[in-house]
Every structure is written in structure tokens, then in C-alpha cells.
Amino acid sequence: MSKHEFHPLVKQLLDGDITLADLPPELRAEGDEALRLLAAVDRSPVQLSAVSEHVMQAIAQRPVGSVWRRVMQPRELRLRIRPWLLAPALAIAAALIVFLRTAPTAAPASLVTVRFVLVAPEAHEVSLAGTFNQWDAHATPLIRSGPTGVWTATLTLPAGQHQYAFVVDGVRWVPDPGAPAVDDGFGRRNSVLTL
Amino acid sequence: MRRETQVTDGDIVRAVLAGDRERYAQLVERYRDRYARYAARMLGSVDAAEDAVQDAFVRAFDQLAQCKDPNKFVGWFFLILRNRCFAERRRSRAEASLEAADSVAAADRTDGGAETAERRRALQLALLALTPDQREVFVLKHVEGLSYGEIAERLSTSIPSLKMRMHRAYDKLREELREHT
Amino acid sequence: MIIALLTLPLSLLGMQQTGGGGIAARLAGRVSPEVAALVEELGTAASARGxxxxxxxxxxxxxxxxxxxxxxxxxxVRLVVMQLDTAAVALREGGVVTDTLVIAAGEFAITAGLSGHDITALARTGASAQALTVGLRVAGTLSAMGVPPAENIELISTKLRSGQPASDLLLLPARVQAEVARGVTPAQAAAGLERAAAAQSRRGPPPGHGTPPPHPPAPPHP
Structure with missing residues (x-):
């Protein structure tokens, strides 16, 4: 036993299981030393007031969460499944996405069918507006399936870059939380779809 | 529609995932300082703690969809912060010494004399000589005031293995304090 | 599972329609007359600059x-014009004979947080206009996902230089997303993919596995 080791009874004292008075007289000095050690513990609070601002700045540019796991828990989350998510979510995505590419590369003539899904239990009306429908908030309504608040629309889009947002109840423009987003130039965010 | 008077973590997590990212600030406010002390004692300085807590909140945001039970956000967040603290590379002893002295000096103005400050500084330095596992169990029990049972639950481990870690920590701390005082 | 299949006619998809004459027609009834007038003026001048x-x-x-x-x-709209000009200059600096699709992709990359310098770097890979267009779109997408410019441009450049088909580039966001879901940062994910791509192009035939980026243990649930 090294000379630095506390006696097992002193360790019980440090753990708070016994008191100094419970120690035999020959261990009192070691017990005192142990308690001085605990007395030096710094329990003063630490405040990090700048963290909130820094965190919010850092996340302003980031996509919310990760998408594909949401497929497992559609009741809690919104999701839209993109073809490029096929790899990690093969089993699920294969059932939902239909590829209609007419060529193996992203030639302008290629078409890709994409299913958009949004979980919004309290919404009365949801639609999709973006570069593919001239940002028309009424052109592409999502359809609600059952009582769970899952809204879906399936579109066939040309390969390329698309920006879009969901329009909830005709007034709220909501970016897709599962997709990357960029500033829209008007103080909001547009989701990005790269096919 | 019935509304809860107290907004739960789960409510906020769901709102953020639904696109209302500004509400994440509420979670940050709620838990920022509560875990700042743990990070500061684990890492040996308030500056390092600030970086760690900030990174952990950003990482939690990135992975929010993987928080299986949004109502248990805080337990899940703690584990992210813990990973971050464990991953921090051991800094040089001289660097840690200066930082520990600084953080204690700042705290000390309010509640103690030079002797207390010196003891605190020495203990904080000795803590940095422990393994992260040992340091963590010491911090959770003696700084945060959790019982072995609570720590075991939080870290998904057994009480006997925690006690073994802690008892090694006591011995190591004694050795360090004797050598450096 | 599929509830609605709305196939949009291609004519509605609004792909690159250029020329001042079309601008007023496309804006008619959709924007205020003053906005329409300004866009027509800016658009005509922009079109003249290519x-x-x-x-x-x-x-x-x-x-x-x-x-x-x-x-x-x-x-x-003015900001978009400025960004298009920036992208065009950056592409020319990289030796690319500018085409409107590449410039538009460059403008998107700038919106997503990349710089003219980044665009020039990608243009200097010598990729075809089509591959570069896809590369810029994907780089912008990765930027929007939180991948920092350095790792982003490194990854896309390596991919463009390897001469792999554009469809391979389009898989990158999903791969970054999958790595991020495993607990790494977007920067680490991109760096790991870049190392794997670089190793693959050195070795020639694809290895069994790329080098996964390092990641901490997944946080268990308390």
C-alpha cells in the first residue's frame, strides 16, 4: 500500500458515509487531512452569459437536426425525403422516391420525382412554394394523411437547383427543417434542393 | 386546445425541429449555467468551459433529431457535453496552472482569503492530474452534489464501479496535493 | 404511400429563359409595376454582360x-445582380468561359456563403462546364449544411479533378449528412470524405471502405 493512499475508513468519510467521530483515534489526523481536501472544493457558480448569443449565431447558418432518422419518428418531426438521402435510408426511401432520371448525369432534361413530407398536426392547410412553381403559395398544396398531421406532396422536378419553403395556413413561410437553407434576401431562409 | 403552463424541454425541442430555431435560445438559457460549472471543473478553466458548452449546444442542435425523447433533452445534452469535455486534449501543466489560478482568483474575491484561494487552486490543479473518468465522478459528487445513485443513473454505470473510480481519485489527489504543496 | 403525384409540365418549370423581351412577360401580374420596370432594366443590362x-x-x-x-x-434583386457579377468575374479568373448556368450556380454558392475566391479555385480544377455547374451547386449545398469553405472547396476540387460523373457529386450532401448523424462535425465529415476521395483517386480501383472521419462515441440515452 502506497503511503499516499487514504485508509478505507477515511474514504468512507470522504464519501459521507461516516463522520470524523466514527474514526478510530489513530485515523483522526488522516481524516482531518481528507476533510481539508474537500473544503478546498470550489463550488462557486460559473456563468457563461455570452454563450447564448454565440450559439444562436453559430446555428443560424445550419440545417436543423438530421433528416433521415425522422423517418422513424414521423409523429414528432417534419421531414422531406430527398433522393440524396437514399443511401442512409435505403429501405425507407426506396418505398417513397421514384427515380425518373432520363439520363445518368444531371443533364437539364433529367427528371427526378421527390416526395415532400411535413408533419404539422395543427396546420389547416400546407403548400409548397419555390423556384419550380414561381413561388405560388397556392399552386402545390400538400395533402393531409389521417389524423397524425403528416402532409405530403410528390413532385417531378428537373435535375438542378431548387429553392423552396412550406407555406402553412397561407401565411407562415417555413423552411424545411430537414434541408439545408440559405438566406432568401428578405430576412428569411429558403430550403435548398440539389438534384 | 389545452396548453401546459410550463413549457417543457420537449415542447421546445419539437418547435425547433419544426423550424422555429429561435426557440433553441430558451434551451441554451435554461441549461447554460447549470452545466458551466461541471465543464469548468472538468477542464480547469472558465474559458475552456465556455468553448465546450458552446460547442456542445451547437452539436446538440445539429443532432437534435436524434434526441430520442425530447422531454429528456437535458440528460442527452449532458452526454454530448461530457463527450466534448473528455475529448479535450490535456493541456500543459503550466498552462493549466495559470488558468486554474485565474479562475480561482476571480471566484475568490467574494468568499475567501488568500489561503482558501491557494487551496482551491491546488485542488483544481490536482484534479487535472486525474483521468477524466476519475475527475468526473469527483466533480459530480463533490462539486455538483450528486449521490452515487444519481451519478450511476446519469452515466448508466454501477455504484461499485463509481466508488472504485472515486477511491482511486482520492488517493491520487492526496498524492498530488502532497507533492505540490 | 404516395398520396399525390403532381407532374408539372416542363413548360412551367421556368428553366433558363433569357432575353429582355421575356422579362416583362414573365413578371406581368406577379410583381408590382415598379419592380417589373427595375428588373427589366437590370435584366437587360445583365443579359448584355452575359x-x-x-x-x-x-x-x-x-x-x-x-x-x-x-x-x-x-x-x-440588386444583390443578386452583384453576386452574379462576382461569380462571373471569379469564373473568368479561373479560366472558365462563362455560361449562364455556371454563373447562376456560382451565384447560388455565394448566397450559401462561399466567396469569389472559392469559385475561382473550383474553376481552376479544369472541370467541364457541366461538372463545374454541379460542383458549385453541391459546394453551396454543403456550405448551407455547415461545411466550412476550406474543407468544402478541398472536397469538391478533389472530386472534380478525379473526373467522376456529376451524379457522384450529387451524393456528397447525403454522405456528409450521414456522417454528421453519426456525431462528427460537418467539417470533419467533409475532410474525411476528401481523404477517402483522394486515396481512391491515387489507388485507382475503389477500396472496400473509405477512411471514415473520426467521431466521438454516440451519446447514449440516459
Whole structure:
């Protein structure tokens, strides 16, 4: 036993299981030393007031969460499944996405069918507006399936870059939380779809 | 529609995932300082703690969809912060010494004399000589005031293995304090 | 599972329609007359400089659809023109004979947080205009996902130089996303993918596994 080791009874004292008075007289000095050690513990609070601002700045540019796991828990989350998510979510995505590419590369003539899904239990009306429908908030309504608040629309889009947002109840423009987003130039965010 | 008077973590997590990212600030406010002390004692300085807590909140945001039970956000967040603290590379002893002295000096103005400050500084330095596992169990029990049972639950481990870690920590701390005082 | 299949006619998809004459027609009834007049003026000048006009038209329509005041719409359209010019200059600097699709992709990359310098770096890979267009779109997408410029440009450059098909580039966001879901940062994910791509192009035939980026243990649930 090294000379630095506390006696097992002193360790019980440090753990708070016994008191100094419970120690035999020959261990009192070691017990005192142990308690001085605990007395030096710094329990003063630490405040990090700048963290909130820094965190919010850092996340302003980031996509919310990760998408594909949401497929497992559609009741809690919104999701839209993109073809490029096929790899990690093969089993699920294969059932939902239909590829209609007419060529193996992203030639302008290629078409890709994409299913958009949004979980919004309290919404009365949801639609999709973006570069593919001239940002028309009424052109592409999502359809609600059952009582769970899952809204879906399936579109066939040309390969390329698309920006879009969901329009909830005709007034709220909501970016897709599962997709990357960029500033829209008007103080909001547009989701990005790269096919 | 019935509304809860107290907004739960789960409510906020769901709102953020639904696109209302500004509400994440509420979670940050709620838990920022509560875990700042743990990070500061684990890492040996308030500056390092600030970086760690900030990174952990950003990482939690990135992975929010993987928080299986949004109502248990805080337990899940703690584990992210813990990973971050464990991953921090051991800094040089001289660097840690200066930082520990600084953080204690700042705290000390309010509640103690030079002797207390010196003891605190020495203990904080000795803590940095422990393994992260040992340091963590010491911090959770003696700084945060959790019982072995609570720590075991939080870290998904057994009480006997925690006690073994802690008892090694006591011995190591004694050795360090004797050598450096 | 599929509830609605709405196949949009291609004519509605609004792909690159250029020329001043088309601008007024496309904006008619969608934006205020003052916005339409300004976009036509800016678009005609942009077109004369070899810039695409579709991004201007889209931004004007978007702003009006979102109910944004005219002054703010025109400011946003002007910003798009500036970014198109920046992208075009950056591409020329990289030795690329500019085509409107590449410039529009460059403008998107700038919106997503990349710089003219980044665009020049990608242009210097010598990739075809088509591959570069996809590369810029994917780089912008990765930027929007939180991948920092250095790792982003390194990854896309390596991919473009390897001469792999454009469809391979399009898989990158999913791969970054999958790595991030495992607990790494977007920067680490991109760096890991870049190392794997570089190793693969050195070795020739693809290895069994790329080098996964390092990641901490997944946080268990308490």
C-alpha cells in the first residue's frame, strides 16, 4: 500500500458515509487531512452569459437536426425525403422516391420525382412554394394523411437547383427543417434542393 | 386546445425541429449555467468551459433529431457535453496552472482569503492530474452534489464501479496535493 | 404511400429563359409595376454582360409572393445582380468561359456563403462546364449544411479533378449528412470524405471502405 493512499475508513468519510467521530483515534489526523481536501472544493457558480448569443449565431447558418432518422419518428418531426438521402435510408426511401432520371448525369432534361413530407398536426392547410412553381403559395398544396398531421406532396422536378419553403395556413413561410437553407434576401431562409 | 403552463424541454425541442430555431435560445438559457460549472471543473478553466458548452449546444442542435425523447433533452445534452469535455486534449501543466489560478482568483474575491484561494487552486490543479473518468465522478459528487445513485443513473454505470473510480481519485489527489504543496 | 403525384409540365418549370423581351412577360401580374420596370432594366443590362436573368426574375417573383415591400424586393434583386457579377468575374479568373448556368450556380454558392475566391479555385480544377455547374451547386449545398469553405472547396476540387460523373457529386450532401448523424462535425465529415476521395483517386480501383472521419462515441440515452 502506497503511503499516499487514504485508509478505507477515511474514504468512507470522504464519501459521507461516516463522520470524523466514527474514526478510530489513530485515523483522526488522516481524516482531518481528507476533510481539508474537500473544503478546498470550489463550488462557486460559473456563468457563461455570452454563450447564448454565440450559439444562436453559430446555428443560424445550419440545417436543423438530421433528416433521415425522422423517418422513424414521423409523429414528432417534419421531414422531406430527398433522393440524396437514399443511401442512409435505403429501405425507407426506396418505398417513397421514384427515380425518373432520363439520363445518368444531371443533364437539364433529367427528371427526378421527390416526395415532400411535413408533419404539422395543427396546420389547416400546407403548400409548397419555390423556384419550380414561381413561388405560388397556392399552386402545390400538400395533402393531409389521417389524423397524425403528416402532409405530403410528390413532385417531378428537373435535375438542378431548387429553392423552396412550406407555406402553412397561407401565411407562415417555413423552411424545411430537414434541408439545408440559405438566406432568401428578405430576412428569411429558403430550403435548398440539389438534384 | 389545452396548453401546459410550463413549457417543457420537449415542447421546445419539437418547435425547433419544426423550424422555429429561435426557440433553441430558451434551451441554451435554461441549461447554460447549470452545466458551466461541471465543464469548468472538468477542464480547469472558465474559458475552456465556455468553448465546450458552446460547442456542445451547437452539436446538440445539429443532432437534435436524434434526441430520442425530447422531454429528456437535458440528460442527452449532458452526454454530448461530457463527450466534448473528455475529448479535450490535456493541456500543459503550466498552462493549466495559470488558468486554474485565474479562475480561482476571480471566484475568490467574494468568499475567501488568500489561503482558501491557494487551496482551491491546488485542488483544481490536482484534479487535472486525474483521468477524466476519475475527475468526473469527483466533480459530480463533490462539486455538483450528486449521490452515487444519481451519478450511476446519469452515466448508466454501477455504484461499485463509481466508488472504485472515486477511491482511486482520492488517493491520487492526496498524492498530488502532497507533492505540490 | 404516395398520396399525390403532381407532374408539372416542363413548360412551367421556368428553366433558363433569357432575353429582355421575356422579362416583362414573365413578371406581368406577379410583381408590382415598379419592380417589373427595375428588373427589366437590370435584366437587360445583365443579359448584355452575359449574365443569366432567370435568378433576377425568380427573386422578384419570390419577394412579391412573400408579401415583401417593393423597396426590399428591388434591393434583393440588386444583390443578386452583384453576386452574379462576382461569380462571373471569379469564373473568368479561373479560366472558365462563362455560361449562364455556371454563373447562376456560382451565384447560388455565394448566397450559401462561399466567396469569389472559392469559385475561382473550383474553376481552376479544369472541370467541364457541366461538372463545374454541379460542383458549385453541391459546394453551396454543403456550405448551407455547415461545411466550412476550406474543407468544402478541398472536397469538391478533389472530386472534380478525379473526373467522376456529376451524379457522384450529387451524393456528397447525403454522405456528409450521414456522417454528421453519426456525431462528427460537418467539417470533419467533409475532410474525411476528401481523404477517402483522394486515396481512391491515387489507388485507382475503389477500396472496400473509405477512411471514415473520426467521431466521438454516440451519446447514449440516459
Amino acid at each position: 449574365l443569366p436573368v432567370d435568378p433576377l426574375i425568380q427573386k422578384a417573383i419570390e419577394g412579391s409572393a412573400k408579401g415583401v415591400p417593393s423597396a426590399r424586393v428591388t434591393a434583393a
